[in-house]
Amino acid sequence: MPLPSFPIKTRRLVLRRYAADDLDALHRAQSREDVTRYLYWGPRSRVEVEQALTERTGLTELRAEGDRLVLAVELVETGDLLGEVHLFWVSKEHRTVEIGYIFHPDFEGHGYATEAAAQFMRVAFDDLHMHRVIARLDADNTASARLLERLGMRKEAHFVQNEFVRGRWADEAVYAMLASEWPSAQLAEPFVRGLPGDA
Template structure:
């Protein structure tokens, strides 16, 4: 399943492959408790981030179910890494993909995560011809839920205490969008703001 050519520039951001010299910037994100609060893993050491970065660099294709690619997101104006995006191939046969994102809290409040996630949804539907895009998250992560709702995704499920994560039972929320809903969704504000072009 061919991916688009990277880097891709949106209005304010650049989505690109990870490189070895991203270690310091990635560690600055993944070492924070407030970043990993709703993730399966906690704050990472530099050595753990080094392994995670090597894995990200090696993820280059969506060929079989379970494959994923992870993209670095940087500010187009400064080159500062502000987060990353993940695109999972859930089912090639059913043309289903899953999106994920992690962003540095110091850059919150500017709409960067929404702009980047909107571009990832655009790639899934317009470039990869997906039928369905989903997102799974800790239901307590209300900021992430609001982001998905801004993208026009529907909350389809709420599973109560279905996963034991880092010492606690967590609820899981599932959001989704179909290709048939995509045409109207991409005319909304987050997608319009994310269109390629000058800031």
């Protein structure tokens, strides 16, 4: 899969490969309940984060269906690690990828997550020539849903109590966008403007 060269830079952000010296910052985020609340896994110990970081340093290519690309998101101005963005290759035949993201709540309100996710939408459609980008999330995660809507994605499904996650039955929402819809969604202002609830 012909990925662009890394890092990917915007006016405010750098999307780059993870490095070993990201451990402290990654642990500060992944050890928090408010960061992992809607994820399949809960707050992680430092050992668990170290294992996760080792895995992430290898997730830099999309060679086959089922592969995952994960990049760290760094603030240009300070060098702070804000979070990460994901692309998961769902289907080669149907040219579909899934987008995901995890951001530290201390950096909310500046539009960073939207700006970073928009770059991965661009990669999916403009560089990888995907037909469809989807996102799956806990339906209770309204902040994430608003981010996807700012990207121009539409809600296509709501599955009621379809997964048992960390001791509770969770609803799942599915959002999507087609390649034919991507050009009309490229509105510059939402990708750089800080909005309430946006990381």
